Amino acid sequence: MKRLLPISVALFTLALAGCGEESDESPVDGRDFDAQDYSEPRPYTGRVIDGYLRHARVWLDMDGDSQYTPGPMTIKNSAGTEITLPNGEPTAMTGEDGKFTLDTTGLVQDPSVSPDIDPRDFPLFAVILPGQTLEQTRMGDVVLEDAYMLSAPPGVRDVTPLSTLVRQRRVIGVQDLTATTNDLADALGNVNLLSDYVKSGDHRAHAYARAFARFMASQFPDDYASLLRGGDGRERFLSKDAAFLLGVSFVRNALDVVKVVDEAASQGNYENVDVDGLALPEVPIELEDPVILERQTVLARGEGSELPASMSNLGVSAELVFDYSEDGRVTSITAHGCMMPSLREMARLINAGGKIANTGTQWMPGISLSQESAGFYEDEGPDERLVFDWENRRATFETTTGCHPGLASSSALGGVAAISYEWTMANTQVQELIATSGDKTEVLEPDYQFGTDAFFGFTRTVDETEEEIMTLSGDVESCDAAIDPDDADAALLVSAQQPYTVSGSIPQPDGFSPLALEFDNRNDRLRPLRFGFLDPAMASTTGVNNIEGFDWAFYYPFETSNEFVEEQPNLIGTAYLNRRGGSRVCGREFERMPSAAYARVNYTYQRLSEYLSGLVE
Template identity: 75%
Template structure:
């Protein structure tokens, strides 16, 4: 069956190659031309189909931004010649039978300047105008009230939900479904994804297309739909990245949509399926394409199992991978090796509705110093996982290791969790976060007085006892005026501090006095540089010598480096876990990376679109 499909697609492609040839355009500057050989360029025609769609806006996307571009528009051909198209990208509204005809006269060029521009080199796009576009059905024309976007690969002139799937998979870099075997290709069988399934009477393909259209409409931005409702389809709203993200989500969920349709087709009767009654996946999409944390690599294995250790003697003990949904929400953190879930970081993430990019500084580290972690890391496979259920306001932590005294471990992930989390909200912020295990119940209650994007105070109780109370005692205090002129342009400078206090039943070392959070707030940024903390479990880890408390110190990429993200400048590059250094002067150049530490954590980031593309089969 796959061979038949490949043959069908090949024939269809060959047929396209013979259609829509343009001839020389009549000169308008008085030059001589061969009138006998001259003919008007043929329009570029095709159809827009869910059922046949009348009054849908269609255009040739020549600049690759996935939106209609009006004229005058400058187009650069493959030879580097710039050509001005007075009328912009060829566009039209579809007519009866979904037929469109694009005027390609402007694509015909003076051969002494540039070869003709071939419309078959560009994808076609179409958008449904809610309240205006009509679908031709067996019972007559029906007004469509939901907007959605369609496209087709270059050269393909049937613009349908199925052709949209083909193009999106190609954009991601995947092979066509006609030449590879995947769950989706097996489910689609011999469906021709670039054909006119209305004309061929392929009810199965039509059912898939209608379900795809409904799924895409459910993800379409309401603001754009409202704009189109009162417009003519030439309105620009979405970025190229946003259209790509919508396409990636469509490609990622296509199999589930197909499976829902198949389940509804009683004995293969696809013609009479009520698509509106199907329970299709509901998948919100983040359209801004933020940079998100992909991985933390933890180096906390010391020579001879002793910490701190020099940088040359620190080796990898764990790798943490971060998983996301299409809307940019963190769904899980999986460790090869051991990790230490931070309730404070979890609360920050919850306050950002799970969207890690909205936390600004993404996932400040909280790690395990257990030397056993390295042994687990050396073995293949995941060892621990923190999983979020945003709908239920719960999370679970599973471990198959012995890195955590008092926590029950499972033989494999997917078994009973070692810790169960639940949270309550007040004024759209975490009111309390509770962690329940076999050995204790731990509750974190944030205190938002003087809170900022990176830190808040809190009370942490264990089995009803207030073990740790951290209180921010003022707002962030700037000392930018105290910076030495020689340090003004330094890569990192402590330009602000925020004092805090620690009380409770936790043991307070003499060195942990007058602690203060440190920030670099120059150039309208808000970069945490150093914060001190106490952790009795970490301090008592075998091989760890520490009675003074710890500091996390953060380092950021240089502005001119490839790692720097201009619209997200507060992304940590490297973090070091040090012995607490006590109070230090504000206004100083921040210390260079230490020669020895308890741990080093390297951060790796990627765009959400890159992450999601990697999940498409």
Template identity: 80%
Template sequence: MKRLLPISVALFTLALAGCGEESDESPIDGRDFDAGDYGEPRPYTGRVIDGYLRNARVWLDMDGDSQYTPGPMTFENSAGTEVTLQGGEPTAMTGEDGVFSLDITELVQDPSISPDIDPRDFPLFAVVLPGQTMEQTRMGDVVLEEAYMLSALPGVRNVTPLSHLVRQRRLIGLQDLLVASNELAEALGNVNMVSDYVRSGDHRAHAYARAFARFMASQFPEQYSDMLRNGDGRERYLSEEAVYLLGVSFARNALAVVRVVDEAASQGNYENINIDELPLPEVPVELDDPVILERQTVLARGEGSQLPATMSNLSVSAELMFDYSEDGRLTSVTANGCMTPSMREMARLINVRGKIAGTNIQWMPSISLSQQSANYYEAEGPDERLVFDWQSRTATFETTTTCHPGLASSSALGAPAAISYEWTMADAQVQSLTATSGDKTEVLEPDDQFGNDAFFGYTRSVDGVEQETMALTDSIQSCEGDIDPDDADAALVVSAQQSYTVSGSIVPADGFNSLALEFDNRNDRFRPLRFGFVDEAMASTPGVSNTEGFDWAFYYPFENSSEFVEDQPNLISVAYLNRHGGGRACGREFERTPSAAYARVNYSYQRLSEYLSGLVE
């Protein structure tokens, strides 16, 4: 996942203007020696700075994976020639005043085979070794006890928290701060982001750098820090994606850090700020970079406001956008149009502490069939929002619509919630989820017996009266041996079922019996295909004709499609809301997409890193 972007020569020349004299030691042609005077190239030198850092590991990241790569390593140069570097990426430990000197002898090539490799074409990386790296201060050397990683744009040899911010913004594809017109650029003002601010005595830049370093250290993985404490900095732990996610979070929170520093600088006195006491943001980060649900597009507007409707007569009635924090937790779901929060889906999410990728099947649809939804969708701006507060174990649902009979609406989002949720936990699982709206109290109590990633049993009561009990009556039963050989290679096959019952004050419709959840669990996958349910509110929606109950049917991308995610193969591509079809045989090829339905829901996904990158500015 290499994101290095072309460097603008004009901007880069301007950026190098403040790099310090060591940045000008290399001749203009990139070669570090003159054949008439030298037998060996000059070392590639620079500094690692928070204050000056001694005994930090530095390397030239030639393969773009953000970790040190030992030799022998194969490198393809600009001419397409493969070059083997027996020593791996040039690396060294910093010395006095943070100075490092990289041996780049192996980058000089036989001109008949390959042009020389210019070290200025690659970014420098540095890592602080806790308990080993020392910061030189005016009060003496201080041993650093927390690890963090720094980098700099190719050619820049002052490796600092400021240069790291410049490079991270470049990777994301944002404007350089020298030319950007945004709050961060304005807050930083005329700070030289690639200079030796210790040498120049720029206390403001130094204060920002120290605060940035503390913020980055707070996010650094503890396991990697432990490795570095007992190592020499050449240990590999983070993936390229993990380093990128840490960088995105840094870039996203840099403005907040700058503002905290500015507030602490009494009358511009940046020199005497106690950085260790500043209330910096605390932002946990998910480093696995999972694919997460970005949006659901709901097509539930029927011709003449009647449902079900043929596929050609279904149009968009709502769009749901999913928002996340850096640690991959779902923070809110915002709807243009109407949605119907599902307490069952909320409970599944709560069980994985809000990290939607941990649910395996991400957010089964919970929609509104109200034909008013399309009118709100067509109007500008969001209409409903479900917001999670994971620390307080609460959530709220706000609506500005009239899609929900008996539910109070407001004129704008941000007003008092129409529904307030709270939950209790036992053994890391939801014990009860309570929804309060006006004088109504609804409680969902999960029953985990025979439960799985997608389904669990539950009892749902309203104002103390049991409304519905769904009970899984057995574990998932495989019928893979019953699959017809002609269907064995079909994209979706019902290879397992799980029986369940529905009871309570809700009277199931005729034919709503012999119930079974259907799955395709071939090839060690777990794909829900169909489940039936009764929903009186949905069935009584004006224009909806249903006395038999409903089925959700799920479809998944083909393995050779661009939508297929190899390490997350159970991501739903599209879902259809159908009339309940009764019991069906296990072992059959799953039905093709229907010609008519109450609704179709299209899913869109993206990597967490891509989502967070879009939020930096």
């Protein structure tokens, strides 16, 4: 809720300063007047600066969406009264020396309805129009060909890349750089982030600002830039979430930009830094702000080291933490305790370009049932890590544990990889995924016939022996006619199946076949519910007595719960590892959560913007 302060109509529209001349000067640090001294309102003026920028669009962002909003628009004051502004947010184009004057007469209100609206309660925004905005330099005006957006905290009227940094940190909710100690605060030193650095001749601040502007321009959406090239800056394009993500990425990478500028400033000569020639960070960004998997908590510690165990006797044995870059790609998965990377899941992630949100159902579990895992989990620090090198199509798995017989372990992460992965692509899909560990080579060759986002067939070869061949026997088949009307509205319903076979050198126990993947395909969704599999290594784990095979069963949040994400409905809430239950009919209500299991995996999600914000110091 924005704070609205009373300003009399007569004073609000007064255009002359006390000396009889119009005043449009801000204090040198860019701040507006202190509220207690605000007895004679002046025109709401300021500057847009990289160098001074002429013909840039500036506006007062009153609805908090980071885009210009035309009239009529409605906002609420602190008392909850709705106020309609026929002309929308005050806006103007900058003129000589980057100066602008906003017409704020529309903020004057009928005192019987609401106090007047104080423009100092809202942030200023400015957008650079490619091919139109001019930067004033010592060599004359320069046409800017790259679009970017600037902002300033409420009450600050010098809108610059540095004021943008200040505001974005406040929006994220971290301390101002003047009130905290971190690497960025130390690097910026005594730079005044809210000043007119052109007027004061602060070449260091100006060099940082120009580099910041270049970085922001590099992340600015091309489609928005094209729209602005032929427009006047009032075009709406970014969602509020997208604008926030741009700001978070800027804040996260500001230190790296500063370091590049400092390195180029030989002996502190910032005036002659060639900012256009600097090798600034290149950071792809995802602006849709998807929900991403933050962590999996694995409960596979059995009572007396025996599995399966009742839910009340299953304890936490591992926790997997997922790390991401600004574009939503998984950079690494870190385990406190033990995990076992699944080649099939890795291939699904690779097919999604590393963006876990694009897999739909995010990261079906790959866990270790070793009871040693719980001991490592309880010790401080990470124990295993799966790291992706997307550019070179490689990944590595490191472990400091003894959970994996035959795998080399290191004394600390960052040492020699226990498993090295590499993959080849064909038509944007994995053609072959190779895992090398010691003298063992494991190869996954996907078969995409009849495949879905959740499952595909494959041949898994170990040292040239075809150990496991999963073949999808046809398309997903709905069974609407078999659904009992009393079950039609069940939270989870097996409404579709897809037959498959498993062959290869792995011995199949009696009753393992026939096999069918189970789905809930209502409401145009395809939620995986259950699938059976063989895993000799898992079955032979100490304390695990299983000769029938395993089932993974997946459960999803109720649609009325806070955990349900309408645009991403296939986010698993909880997964259970059960003893293989055999073939079951299609059309039934999906089984209730089991009372005992080999493992339970709890999923925790968050928005990409929340994740990235949490990394800002």
